Amino acid sequence: MSEEIELLEQTLDALFARHCGPAERTAAAQGLLPERLWARLVETGLTDLGAPDSGAGLPELVAVAMAVGRAAAPVPLAEASGLASWLLGATGLDPADGLLGCATTHPDDDLRLVGGEPAAPVVRGVLTRVPWGAAAGHVVALARSDRGPVVVLLPAATQVERGANLADEPRDTLRYADVTAVAAAPAPVDAAAVLRRGALLRAAATAGAAGRVLELALAYAGAREQFGRPIATFQAVQHHLVVMAEEVAAVDLAVRVAALAGPDTEALAVAAAKVAAGTAAAEVTRRGHQVFGAIGATIEHPLHHYSKRLWSWQDEFGTDRQWSGVIGRAAVGAGADALWPTVSAPLDPAPEAALR
Amino acid sequence: MSTRFRPTTLTGHELELREQVRRFVAEEFPAGEYLPGLGINAEASPEFSRKLARQGWLGMVVPAEYGGPGRTAVERFVVVEELLVAGAPISAHWVGDRQTAPALLKFGSEEQKRRFLPAIIGGEAWFCLGMSEPGSGSDLASVRTSAVRTDGGWVLNGQKIWTSGAHYADFVVTLCRTAPLDGVKHAGLSQLIVDLRSPGIEVRPIMMLNGFHHFNEVFFTDVFVPDEMVLGAVGDGWHQVTSELAYERSGPDRFLTSFPLLRIFLALRARRAVGAEAEHRIGRLVARYWVLRQMSLSVARSLDAGEVPAVEAALVKDMGTTFEQQVVDVVRELADAEQRPGGDLFDRLLAEATITTPTFTLRGGTNEVLRQVAAKSLLRGAGRAA
Numbered sequence: 001m002s003e004e005i006e007l008l009e010q011t012l013d014a015l016f017a018r019h020c021g022p023a024e025r026t027a028a029a030q031g032l033l034p035e036r037l038w039a040r041l042v043e044t045g046l047t048d049l050g051a052p053d054s055g056a057g058l059p060e061l062v063a064v065a066m067a068v069g070r071a072a073a074p075v076p077l078a079e080a081s082g083l084a085s086w087l088l089g090a091t092g093l094d095p096a097d098g099l100l101g102c103a104t105t106h107p108d109d110d111l112r113l114v115g116g117e118p119a120a121p122v123v124r125g126v127l128t129r130v131p132w133g134a135a136a137g138h139v140v141a142l143a144r145s146d147r148g149p150v151v152v153l154l155p156a157a158t159q160v161e162r163g164a165n166l167a168d169e170p171r172d173t174l175r176y177a178d179v180t181a182v183a184a185a186p187a188p189v190d191a192a193a194v195l196r197r198g199a200l201l202r203a204a205a206t207a208g209a210a211g212r213v214l215e216l217a218l219a220y221a222g223a224r225e226q227f228g229r230p231i232a233t234f235q236a237v238q239h240h241l242v243v244m245a246e247e248v249a250a251v252d253l254a255v256r257v258a259a260l261a262g263p264d265t266e267a268l269a270v271a272a273a274k275v276a277a278g279t280a281a282a283e284v285t286r287r288g289h290q291v292f293g294a295i296g297a298t299i300e301h302p303l304h305h306y307s308k309r310l311w312s313w314q315d316e317f318g319t320d321r322q323w324s325g326v327i328g329r330a331a332v333g334a335g336a337d338a339l340w341p342t343v344s345a346p347l348d349p350a351p352e353a354a355l356r
Numbered sequence: 357m358s359t360r361f362r363p364t365t366l367t368g369h370e371l372e373l374r375e376q377v378r379r380f381v382a383e384e385f386p387a388g389e390y391l392p393g394l395g396i397n398a399e400a401s402p403e404f405s406r407k408l409a410r411q412g413w414l415g416m417v418v419p420a421e422y423g424g425p426g427r428t429a430v431e432r433f434v435v436v437e438e439l440l441v442a443g444a445p446i447s448a449h450w451v452g453d454r455q456t457a458p459a460l461l462k463f464g465s466e467e468q469k470r471r472f473l474p475a476i477i478g479g480e481a482w483f484c485l486g487m488s489e490p491g492s493g494s495d496l497a498s499v500r501t502s503a504v505r506t507d508g509g510w511v512l513n514g515q516k517i518w519t520s521g522a523h524y525a526d527f528v529v530t531l532c533r534t535a536p537l538d539g540v541k542h543a544g545l546s547q548l549i550v551d552l553r554s555p556g557i558e559v560r561p562i563m564m565l566n567g568f569h570h571f572n573e574v575f576f577t578d579v580f581v582p583d584e585m586v587l588g589a590v591g592d593g594w595h596q597v598t599s600e601l602a603y604e605r606s607g608p609d610r611f612l613t614s615f616p617l618l619r620i621f622l623a624l625r626a627r628r629a630v631g632a633e634a635e636h637r638i639g640r641l642v643a644r645y646w647v648l649r650q651m652s653l654s655v656a657r658s659l660d661a662g663e664v665p666a667v668e669a670a671l672v673k674d675m676g677t678t679f680e681q682q683v684v685d686v687v688r689e690l691a692d693a694e695q696r697p698g699g700d701l702f703d704r705l706l707a708e709a710t711i712t713t714p715t716f717t718l719r720g721g722t723n724e725v726l727r728q729v730a731a732k733s734l735l736r737g738a739g740r741a742a
Contacts, residue, residue, distance in 0.1 A: 218738035238731035253361040272643035328639025336623035347365035
């Protein structure tokens with residue numbers, strides 16, 4: 001890992017440690033953006049880290065998402081930096097003020113151009129379960145048009161159906177009835193590329209959150225005594241801890257590898273990372289809660305901040321079952337002789353960072 | 357994070373080596389004709405092992421001063437994974453190549469290195485490991501086979517069990533007690549390199565449930581072992597055997613054993629791989645292969661960097677061997693038919709895989725004990741971090 005990324009991780013961890021308290025969580029649970037925390041993130045340039053002029057690439061954006069997961073931070077930082085500012089930046093459009101939301105290419109999304117000028121088209125349709133959609137000042141989305149997909153920068157929606165995931169993270173459905181876009185440009189990427197990037201960022205956040213649950217569980221099992229000895233001395237508990245460590249290590253590496261993968265391996269690497277995230281979410285929540293016993297299932301205990309996110313994130317940006325289906329379809333289609341070359345494909349081109 | 361797996365990939369030069377191995381394997385094992393072996397359960401073929409030796413692919417990590425090519429752990433990884441995927445008969449050279457060569461390099465005397473390393477590289481001597489005993493399975497430090505001092509060497513008595521390949525190997529590297537037990541069971545153990553042709557040795561076969569002869573019992577009755585055959589320091593045996601574990605635990609042999617079964621399933625039962633449910637299940641396996649391979653490769657790269665990724669290696673072994681079993685379950689369920697051991701290539705391989713799966717999570721130490729060891733390290737690491 002480069003020193004820059006290590007520094008970025010430390011900065012984020014420190015920032016979240018200071019600004020991620022009960023007040024921020026209460027605000028977020030009501031669908032409000034924790035203002036002070038968000039202002040700090042904007043100030044430090046982290047919210048538009050994905051813009052082309054920032055010099056940051058996927059490894060940096062993945063590090064950001066991991067830090068969000070580690071802190072269970074109630075902010076759409078991974079979406080703003082990794083998706084919104086990236087997608088807008090790739091079109092050369094100017095960033096908007098305030099929170100920039102980003103549509104997720106949800107299967108129920110249906111947004112299309114119905115008129116207007118090419119630079120300010122009129123759009124109609126629905127964007128489903130947009131993270132912090134109601135709080136966003138503007139929303140970036142892909143819209144369909146006769147000339148292919150278009151990136152549109154939309155004003156705040158007037159028709160909003162509020163929703164949330166299990167962790168009270170806002171997931172708002174936005175309706176646009178013939179609304180004129182603030183700006184638009186031909187999309188440099190397709191919906192599949194946006195979905196892939198979102199899946200990788202969720203897998204990264206999962207790695208962060210699952211890793212934190214492991215840390216908490218190791219500390220608790222070492223300290224909590226029953227029958228006169230720490231519960232960590234019981235083999236059955238040790239097995240839970242080891243399997244948790246395995247799945248955390250697997251998703252963590254899968255995500256870092258996917259962030260370095262080139263065009264030939266990206267599809268498999270990202271899909272495998274999201275599948276690994278699903279497995280980690282399932283094993284770490286189940287076994288983590290088992291280690292903590294009843295106290296871990298209470299609202300006072302911090303565990304639920306992580307487990308609710310893990311349960312939600314495993315199905316966002318494509319369920320792990322959908323992603324394993326993508327991998328399986330490709331593998332079956334390519335046939336037996338392609339199986340090993342696929343599994344053993346090198347990252348292309350061999351990234352400098354991966355060879356040290 | 358309490359463990360560290362760094363992303364890595366194969367370099368251009370490592371990919372060239374891989375191409376050589378792939379060409380060799382394609383010639384040796386034409387697709388559709390060869391019933392692949394399953395990992396290190398595959399047959400022993402001294403003839404095939406010597407072919408590998410002629411390619412320079414045995415004892416690859418041995419440096420030039422002992423006649424080796426001085427290759428890296430990753431280069432060995434590249435060769436080994438291609439052989440496992442093909443189901444090549446690798447058993448004859450397996451222990452010498454994976455275990456004995458690195459152990460000799462690390463602990464062997466100059467004389468031992470000059471004598472044994474060229475023999476390993478040339479495919480001229482086969483080794484096996486005298487570790488388990490009837491009363492010492494997972495609790496290896498409780499071995500009772502003992503060696504007593506005599507003029508110019510040691511007199512060895514006792515019994516080993518589950519000794520892979522003792523019926524064709526030339527030497528058995530034997531863990532034994534060289535000092536009486538005085539409370540600390542990890543002290544007083546030593547490793548002896550024992551010539552299996554020495555007087556006083558008897559090897560008896562143990563037939564496995566598939567009818568294969570892979571394991572043996574080895575009996576030592578007053579076997580004389582000269583001083584120059586003590587590996588490393590007398591009394592240092594426990595440290596020596598445990599320090600090899602990162603090599604032993606994390607290699608491709610810990611997750612690729614049943615890979616040939618999935619490959620042949622796709623080739624011969626393609627109609628069973630159709631539909632969303634089958635694709636989902638196959639996709640999960642492919643995803644897991646991808647991730648496990650990245651983890652295993654990452655450990656090999658760490659070894660080349662001089663690190664000792666002991667916990668990481670233990671996690672890979674536990675995950676990988678458990679996964680090898682899952683692959684057999686998933687393929688059997690997708691095949692969705694009665695097993696026919698006398699059927700086509702797929703039927704025969706599935707039958708073989710089904711009845712050998714229990715050994716995947718046993719050999720080299722049970723996964724249960726492995727988890728206990730890994731948990732202790734994780735908890736120690738967490739204690740330090742706190």
